[in-house]
Amino acid sequence: MLRNEIPEFLMENRGKIIYIPSSNRNLDLYYESLVGRDKRKIVKVDDLIEEEDFYRINYQLIDVLKKQEEYIILISVEGLLRKYYCSGEVLELNLGMGIGQRKLEEILENGGYRKSYMVSERMEYSIRGDIMDIYPPSGDNPIRLEFYGNEIDRMGYFSLESQKTIEKQGHIHMYINKNNENGIDFFHMLEKLSTGHKILVENLELIKYKMETGILRERDREKEIRDLFKKIENNSQHLEVIKSEIKREKDKNTEIPEGVKYEKLSQIVVGDYIIHEKYGVGIYLGLENIDGQDYLKIKYADEDKLYVPLEGLKRIERYICEPGAVPSIYNLGTRGFKRRREKLQKDMMEFAKEIIKIQARRKINNGYGFSRDTVWQEEFEEKFPYRETRDQRRAIEDVKRDMESPRIMDRIVCGDVGYGKTEVAIRATFKAVMDGKQVLIMAPTTVLAQQHYERFKKRFEDYPITMEVLSRIKSEKQQDEIINSLKNGTIDVIIGTHRLLSEDVGFKDLGLIVLDEEQKFGVKAKEKLKGIREKVDILTLTATPIPRTLNLALLGIRDISIIETAPEGRIPVETSFIDSDKKIIREKIMEEIAREGQIFYIYNVVKSIESKVKEIQELVPKYVKVDYIHGKMSAQRIRRVLEEFEEGEIDILVSSTIIENGIDIENANSIFIEGMDKLGLSQVYQLRGRVGRGKVKGYCYLIVDSDKKGKKVQMREDSLREVTENGGGGFQLSLEDMKIRGAGEILGEQQHGALEIFGYNLYMKLLKEEITKVKGDYREDLDIKINLEEEAFIPNDYINSDEKLIVYRRAMDSGTLKELNSLKNEVRDRFGKIPKEVENLFRFLRIKVLGRETYVKEIRKENDNYFIGFYEEKIKFEKLYKMIETGRVKYSKKQGGIFIEEDIEEFLREYKEEE
Missing domain, CATH: 3.40.50.300 (P-loop containing nucleotide triphosphate hydrolases)
Structure with missing residues (x-):
């Protein structure tokens, strides 16, 4: 039978279906097309590599096979050859269930789970107050539970990307471990599914060829694989599929899910240089609670301390500038920073005008408009x-x-x-x-x-x-x-x-x-x-x-x-810092040779590269072939050596940084980088990307002489470790690299002085402000002083210090009531029931937003009343006269404002609506 509309064909076939495509690509295409269109459970089993994926799909198969419902299993040839566990330890959770956090934690610990503050990998769990997050080996998303005493009061799945709940549930069925207690209790797919199923196979000759290739790899399973092929041949319906005519379904949902990735690279930590718009560079000493409010504590010259209230967060940036440079730190009472800022802002204004001209030229429609897709x-x-x-x-x-x-x-x-x-x-x-x-x-x-x-x-x-x-x-x-x-x-x-x-x-x-x-x-x-x-x-x-x-x-x-998203099946490259000890280097080289892989060895000193090749040859057995390339060799020689390396004739390629861009050898899965201190951080990152290109784990070894390790090398080591551990990739790395290499050439020599004084973050913020001023779009934030005589902060036992400053920053940056409500819901979802102090904080922020929208200058509580002072040039006198006449508010000419007895938030909402 000839088919080229496979998804429709599968939808027409009812019952329990096993479909064996001739390629993993087809398997992906059919899965994309069927999910959301066919109400049956669709399970995809491709050429699994990572352990956690194996367990996830194994448990998915167990669940599907237990139920007497219709389903479609899309399975590759490799998937058929695998052995699967027949069972796993199951935990059933229900809303209102009286299990308790402590009991559940004990179950998870016994199942091999690791505890962390926020889960990011399978087999992790976290506890934050009444909230418990669990990422089991089964299922697509991690689970969030909220407890009321010992009862489960709320539960559902949440997104790792945004950390927000995405789907509430009344019942959750999950497997809690990766261990099969029976040890040998396995099943093969066709053995398990030999009766009661329709087996559909496309391009049988190609399947046969793949199985024969499998036989060559696994001689000890030759009979088993031949028997398996006979079962497929005898018990299935065969389809010839014209691959070129299979159409990929367009993914209409291309929006990135809502939420914030909590990148740690831009996070301010204790001991960092930070810069305040008004007072200049200081050293961040952490958060300090004074009279029920959190303040940022900053140290200036001569032990001067500045305590910045939370609403002043937007005036503070992390200071990033040239490596080794110690920024000027002034006393709080001097005008040193203010004078320098005033002088430099004139240059920035001119530069802003230049940028606007470039932007205007870009908007002119003077290019060629290409036709739509053919x-x-x-x-x-x-x-x-x-x-x-x-x-x-x-x-x-x-x-x-x-x-x-x-x-x-x-x-x-x-x-x-x-x-x-x-x-x-x-x-x-x-x-x-x-x-x-x-x-x-x-x-x-x-x-x-x-x-x-x-x-x-x-x-x-x-x-x-x-x-x-x-x-x-x-x-x-x-x-x-x-x-x-x-x-x-x-x-x-x-x-x-x-x-x-x-x-x-x-x-x-x-x-x-x-x-x-x-x-x-x-x-x-x-x-x-x-x-x-x-x-x-x-x-x-x-x-x-x-x-x-x-x-x-x-x-x-x-x-x-x-x-930012890694391709499906990509395993992250593991980065290690190793000492320049010949025994260690030999051991790591031989580990790669033993798994039949190839190696890049980066040595960027052309004059002595041949000596380095001899040194490596002496380290390894004679059967390990070593060769080299560098940029001063002829193009023909470089090309020949690379072709030999690609063909597998060379085991170790010693190279200068010439291989930094574009060299793509799938079997080269270890790279050694010597002389990291003489390379840019982004160069190291690029070189690291030469390995782990296929579906085999890659290793990057950064060789560091511990006796000669300087401050610059330590900074590179710390930054690269932070990027590889916390994500963010090359885009984030470029910002971090700037901190190390220096920011002097960012926007031309003319702006060097401004960058040195302000640092990268504040410079960019001020430059954007200047651009909006030149355009006439700038609206200066009106200061508003608020004193509600309430404790309004985030307690340490509700959100830990690493997360707290991020939440504060997002809260202070929220410019509308809608944004504040969204953040409050997220905080409630992620950290549990909101304490009174945090409720007060959000109330304070809502009042501030309403006050800014109604041109309020000051709000303060006096006994049981509230005083509201307005910016006089913005005040709506007619409206206030009506309120004064009815006795609803009392006007104080002396203080230039009004007194009210009602709730301040409700009053401002009403005042704003009438306006």
Whole structure:
């Protein structure tokens, strides 16, 4: 039977269905298409790698098989060959159940769970007051329980991304451990499902081939696998599926879930330099509670202390500037900082005007508007062999929207190494060529240009697109021929290095430029590109954007799309700092060799690289082949060595940082980096991204001489460890790197002084303010003093100190009642019943929002009354006269305001509505 509409075919087939697709890609496509459309339980079992995924799907299968309901199991060949546990320890939870936190904690501890403040991985649990979070090995989302005494008062699932509850439940059934007590109680899928099921198999010959490949890998299971194939052949319905005609369902839900990722990189911690808009740089000493209010305590010169109330949080930023530089700290009573600020703000005003001119030029519709996607474009995109992540899809849509607009595109796509930036560029390239335009793709090195050429050529092999690479590998005659073909339009896509910007290179109809890692290009190339930006659409790809690029995006001069989501199945690279001890290095090398993997060894001193190769050869057995490359070798030699490495003929490749960009060897899964102190943090991060590209765990070993470890190396070590442990990737890393390398070149030498005084964060904030002033959009926040004589703060036993400042900052940044209510609901959800002090804090903030909207200058409590003072130029006299006449309020001319006896919040709400 020939099929090309598989999801509809499966929906028509009722009962218990086992479907065996011929590829994992098809398995993903069918699953996407069926979920939400078919009411039956849909289970997907692909080529599982990670342990936690195995247990999650194993328990899902147990649940499905126990129930006498209809379902569809989509299972790969690898999935069929696996053994599954027949049972697992189950815990049933019900609303109102009297189990108690202590009892449940004991059950979890016995099941091997780890306790943490906030759960982030499976087999973790946390307790915050009456709230208990559990992330079991089964299920898609972690569980949140709220207790009232020993009873479960509320329960449901929550999102790891936002930490918010997403689905309330009355009953939860979960498996609580990973251990199978019976030890040998396993089942194979077809053994378990031999009766009462319809088994559907597509492209049986391909399935047979895959199983034979499996036999070659596992000789001890040859008979078992052959028997399994016979069962499939004899007990199933066979379908021939035309893969090219299977359509991918478009994911309409491309919105990122609501919520905030709690990044720790921008978090202020005790001992940090911070800067106050009015008083300058000081040292943060933590939160201190005074008379029922929390204050930020900051130390200035001569032991001066400043206590900043919470509403002053928006005036404080973390101070980030040049490494090793000690910022000027003034006494609180002097005018030193104020004088310097006034002088520097004049320069910032001029710079703001410059930025606005650039923004205005970008808005002019003087570019080429590309056509909407063609049928060919859709077909081309369906041939992408992987499943796009949500971030990747959004970046693709951003680029297409820019290209279809008549405005000239200047977009950065920022994403970690291996997160799918190249595919975004490939689709943009295809779109441009479909409109008859030429595309220039520029890489910083010959090696990367060649790799891009091979990757693009493979993706375009089914389409009549002409493509060439222009680099020093080509002879002069070949280069001349390529340049002539570019000028007469017979080449659609040209890939190369900065050679493409030479005077002799011309185009018939250039429509798109793709720049890979623009920061690696030289000054001349950047100057040439500056002129091109105003004429042709430009797409920039980067893993760690240099601070200048990042800031231009933040200021609206360039657009940015961020790919933060790792591809499905990607296992994080494990990073370790090891001592420069030959025994340790040999041990780690041999661990990788033993698992039949290959190794990069980064050594960035060209003069002595051959000596380093000999040193490594002496460390390892003779059968381990070692070779090397560096940037001063001929392009042909580099290419030959890389080809040998890719073919597996070389076990260890000693290299300079030439492999930093674009080298993609799936079997190279360990990298050693020597001389980290001489590399930029983002360089280290890029190099680390050369391993772990496939479905095998990658390891990065940073070699550090503990006897010579300086402050700079320690800062890099701390920052890289923080990024790898807490997430955030290259985009966050670029901000951290700036702290280490210095921020002097961010926005030009002219702004260096302002950056040094204000630090990066405050500088950017002040610059944005200057831009809004020049535009005429600036609205100065009116100060409002409020004293309600109530304790309004977050107690330490409700939210711990690490989270508390984040919540405070979000609360103070909430500018509307809706935002405050949303935050309050989130706090209630995540931390449990809100204490009186926190209720008072939200009431205080609501009154502040209402007061700001009604131009109130001051609110204070006097005995049982409230005094409200207004900004006189904003006051609604007619309205107040009516209130005074009715006796509802009392007017005090002396104090310039009114007294009321009713609830202040209700009064301000009514006053605002009538206004």
